[in-house]
Amino acid sequence: MKTIAPALQTHLDSGTTTLAWCWRITRADGVAFGFTDHDRVLMFDGTDFEPESGLTASEIRSGADLSVDAQDATGALRSDRITEADILDGRWDNAEVELWRVNWANPAQRILMRRGAIGQIRRGRHAFVAEIRSMSHIVGQTVGRNFQASCDAALGDARCGVDLEDPAYQGTGTVIDRLRDRAFTAAGLGGFAPGWFRFGTLTWTSGPNAGRRAEVLAHDPSDGIAVLTLLEAPIRPIGSDDGFTIRAGCDKRIATCSAKFGDVVNFRGFPHIPGQDTILRYAAQDGSHDGGVL
Structure with a gap:
């Protein structure tokens, strides 16, 4: 449950409001941008929320279960801050989003409505539509290790241990x-x-x-x-x-880990785990399906 500051509550109770939406978007490279659907620049928390992008929002799609709440934000590609090249380059993928409801006549009166991340981005000739997902989308991500024959470490990370700065690689x-x-x-x-x-x-x-x-x-x-x-x-x-x-690259097989990198001690897969062919085996008289140890 959100707690509304007394000054903002008084403004809401007045019956005549001056409200606007503001978005603060922080990309993975740490660069933060502010946008608003108001017609003037709004400033708070060290961010300028600019109207030149033409960013506008749809209704918020929300449910009572663990499904991902979403809202669409539409903006013009003519903006110097949101370019088609940056969208295609993936710079806006999974960027962090804060959605604020702000009294544009007094930006100190504001409330953080939701946090989320940029999801799917659809592009047209002159504009883009970005899906803003709620934090519940994190629930659908894989957490922990995968039990699989191939290695689940990223080549060169702490779990792998291979030094990719070595001239050999x-x-x-x-x-x-x-x-x-x-x-x-x-x-x-x-x-x-x-x-x-x-x-x-x-x-x-x-x-x-x-x-x-x-x-x-x-x-x-x-x-x-x-x-x-x-x-x-x-x-x-x-x-x-x-x-x-x-x-250098790795195909995640233990044979490659041994021959190419000499790093089997750090192999993060399970090369001897039974595959789907084990499930499909059947009894036969050829001696290989006698129920013995595989």
Whole structure:
């Protein structure tokens, strides 16, 4: 139950209100933005809530169960603060959202209505619609370990222990030529075996995509030239001479963990767990289905 400050309650009881919605959105990179559906800039808590984005809200869809409450916020892509490139680049994915009800005539009179996160973003030619999910969406996320044959650690994290800054697992290269929107040839990786960087990560160090990171789908060297294919095409086109840093990848199998990284002691999977084929086995006379230990 929310507690409304006496001054705001008096304003609500007056019968004639001057209320506006304000959103504070904090992206994963720590940058915070303020927006309002009022026609003037509102300021509180060190944030300027600007109206230029054209951000407007729908009704709040709420239920009494544990389903995720949601609200849609619509904004114009013409805003300098919300660009199509940033949306496509994932900068707004899962950003933290605070929704305030504010007396625009006196912003000190306000109440925090809800907290949530940016969910699905739908884009049109001139505008976007962002779904604002309530905190109950966290309940649907996987918590704890997964019992599976493959490793559930992220390569290079504390549970894995592999040092990806080791020169054996890291390389630098330069784009020679773009083959497709997400594939290109590169120089500087001639010393690495085929597939070494498959499932790894690539970070652009120069060019229009500088600072962005991408996942590597395939690594195929030929005559000292590496052909790299990314999982998704970058937001901005890949150009010749674009520089990057690339790190080795892992397919999460224990054989790869042993042969490529020598890190079986930290393997976080269960390679001997029975698979679905065990459930489908049946009695036969060939000697392999006698009910003995697998």
